[in-house]
Amino acid sequence: MSLRHSYVFEDLFTDKSYKLSEDPAIYIKEGSHTVVLENNFQNEKTGCRTFNVNTAIVRNEQGVLGVIVYCEGEGKSEDDKATSESLSVIGELAASAVHEIKNPLFSIRGFLQILDNTLSESDKRKEYVKIMISEVDRLESLTKDFLMLAKIKSDSKELVWVCELIKEVIELYKSSFEKKKIRFRLYMNDESIFLWADRDQLEQVFINLIQNAFEAVEEGGSIDIIVSKLNEKVKVEVKDNGRGIGPEVKDKIFSPFFTTKKNGTGLGLFISKRIVENYGGNIYFNSAQEEGTTFVVEFPIGKDH
Template identity: 40%
Template sequence: MAEHPNMEQNKSLKKNLQWLMALRVIITTFLLGATAYIQIRERYLYLFPSLDYIYIFISFTYFLTIVYGFLLSKIKNLRAMAYQQILGDVVLTTILIYITGGTESIFSFVYLFSVISASMILYRRGGLIVASMSTILFGLLLNLEYYGVLIPLGRKGIEYTVHDAHYFFYLLGMNMAAFYLVAILSSHISQRLKEVEAELERKKIDYSKLEALYRDIVENVESGLISLDRDGHIGFLNKAGEDILGYRFDELYKESVSKIFPWIDLKRKGQLRGEAIFKKKDGKDIFLGFSISPSRDIGGKVMVFQDITKVKEMEEQVMRSEKLAAIGELAAGIAHEIRNPIASISGSTEILKEELGGSNHLKPLMDIILREADRLNRLVTDFLQFSKPALPQKEVFPLKDLINETLLSLRGNPDWNQDVKVEVQIPNSLSLYGDSGQLRQVFLNLFLNAVQAMPHGGILHISALNRDGLVEVSVQDTGLGIPQEIKGKIFDPFFTTKENGTGLGLTIVHQIIKNHQGEIQVKSEFARGTKVTLRLLSPH
C-alpha cells in the first residue's frame, strides 16, 4: 500500500534536516578549526580576537545542533523547524562575521550555505526569505560598524582602517546580489530536481505495476515457459510449466536443458519449433509442442511449450474416422453382394440335405457347409454393423449388472482362461445411459482381449466411478501389453495380431463408444499390461 503524500513529504523533509545538521557541524568545525590553526601558526594574516570566542562559538553551535536533533523527533511541523534552523544559521553566520572582523571578515560567503539550504529544502520562497534575512542582518551589521555603534571583536584595542560609505554600500550590494542570485538559481535547480524526482517516482510506480502485471501474466498463462542462459541452463520455470512437466522449479533450476529435453539442439540458430514425446516425473508420456527463440534481454533463449496430447488424440480420432468412413462404404457394398450368395448356398444345402435323407454319407459335409456359411454370415453382419451401425436405443440401466452378465457369458467362451482372476469395483448405485446391447458387446470385446493377453493367467481389474458428470469405466489387465509400434493401429479396421481375428472387434468398440458421445483411451506398457478407459454419459 502506498504511503500518504504528507507522510512522504515529512519523511523527505526530516531526512533533509538531518543532512542540514550534519553539514552545519562539518562546515563550522572545518572553517573555524582552520581559522584557529591559521591564527596560531600565521597570526599576521588575520586580526582575530582571543580564541575563547571561537571556542564558545563552536561549543554553542554543537549544543544547538544537539538540541535540534533532539527536537527533530518531537516536533510535527518540520517545515517550521526548517525555517527556524536555517534562519538560526543566518544569525550564527552574522555572529561569526562579527567576532572575526566585521567588514574585514572572510566569512560572509557562509551566508550562501544557508541560502542554498533554504532553496533546496524550502524551495524558491524559502530561498528568497533567507536571502532577504541575510541581506538585512549583514546590512545591519555594516551600518552599526559604520556608525561606530558596534566595533568587531577582532578590532578592539588595535588600529584598523576606517572605510567610507561607498565601500560599505559596495560590500552590501555585492553580497546582496550574490544572495538573491544564488537563491534564484539554487531554487530553480531544486524545483527541477523535485519535478524529476516526482516523475521518477511516478515511473517507478508504473514499472512496479508493469512488473506485477508481467509476473501475473507469466504465472497464469496456460503455456509452459522456460528461460535459458547462454550455456543452456534453466533459470526460470512458470507454474503452468511445473504442472505440464510434473517437476518443481527448484528441481530443474540450473539443470541443463539437454538433460531434461534430450531432443533439443541449442546449437541451431534462430527459432526452433517442433513436437516430441516427454516422460513426466511420474513416468507418464505426453506430447509436447515447443518453440525456442533467442532472447535479447537475458542473453539466452526462451522456450514456450504446451501439452498437446489431447490434440494428438483428436487428430488420431479424426484420421481413424476418415479411414472408417472410407472402408465402411466399401465394406457395406461388398457385404451386401456376399450376403445374397451365402443365403442361396445355405438354402440350397438345406434342400439337398432334406431330399437325400438323414442316412446319407454326405450329411457331415453339408453340416460343415451350413456351419461355415453361418460363420461367414456373422462376419458379414459384423461388416454391416461396422459400415452402417445401428443407432443406439438408449436407456438407463445399472452398470454393475451389465458387467456381471457380460462376465458370465465370457466364462462360457472357449478362450476363457481359468487362471485369470477377476476384480470388480463398481458401486451398486452407478448407472449408465446408453444401449445396453451395444455396450455389452463393447465390454465383451474388451474383456476377451484382456483375457487373451494373459495366456498364463493374471488379474482383470474392472472399476468405475462418476467423475465430472461422466461415468468412467476402466478395464485393466496384467498381460503382455501392446508394443509401441502398433499402438496407434489397434482401432484401424481389419488390423489384428490374432491368428483367427477379423480386425473389427476394437473398431466396432470405438464406433459404438463414439455413437454414445463417449471417449475411449488406451494406455499400455509392453510386458506390463494395458488399461482401457471409457468415458460415457451419466443418466444424471
C-alpha cells in the same frame, strides 16, 4: 514466375503420371492432399477446417508448365447430399443382404458339424472340415461386426443398468476364464450407474474389450474390471497382465481390419471406438510390453439420466 526446371513441386504429387500428348511430349501428374487450416478458419466442433485439395501438374521434357489445383471445402453441395443419401440407401441394402447371409451360414455350420462328428480322427478330411468350420465362424463374426457398424447410428435407446450389464457379460466368460485359469476380479464403487444408451451396443463394447484381454493373457493370467462414477462420468477399465501392445502397432489398433491375430477381423476396437464416441465418450489405453494393458472407456452421464 517460371516453373522451368523446378522439380521441387513434384514432391507434392503422387506417382501417377499420364502422357497428354506425344509431340511435344506433355505429361500430367496427379496429387491429392488434405489441407487443414487452423486459427482464422476455426470450426466450433473440430477446432479447424479440412479441405481436400486435388492437384495436377502439367510438364514437358524441359520442366513444369503449370499446376492445376481443385479445392473441395467442407460444405456439401446438393450433389454431395444426393450422393450421401444414395450411399445410405446402399448401406441399408448391404446391411439387409449381410443379414440374409447369416441364416445360410448357420445351416452350413450345422451340417459341417455333423460331417465332423461322422469322420474318424485319422481321416484327413476331418482336418478340412475343421478349417471350413473355422472359416464359417470368421464369416459369421464379420457379418456380426458389419451389422453392428450399420446399427451404430440407430436410436433404440433405453435406460441401461451398467453394473448389471457388465455382470451379464462376465457370466458369458465364466467358463472360458475357468478353463484358462484366469484370476478375475470386479470392482465397483457405485452399483447404481445408469446410462441412456442402446444396450446391444454397450454390451458389444464390453465384450470386445474383455475378449481382447482374454486373448492377450497367458494361462493363469489376470483380468480386472473396475467400474467407477466420477464427475458425471462413468468409467470402465479393463485391465490385463498380458503381452501388452508394442510401440510399432499402438497407432494402428483402432483402424478397421488391423489385427495381429490369426483369426481376428480387426474390427473390435474400431467398432468400440465408433460406439463410444457416438455417445460423446472416450476410449483409450495404457500398455507396457510384457506387463499388460488397461483399456478405459468413459461415458458422460447426461442431466436427464
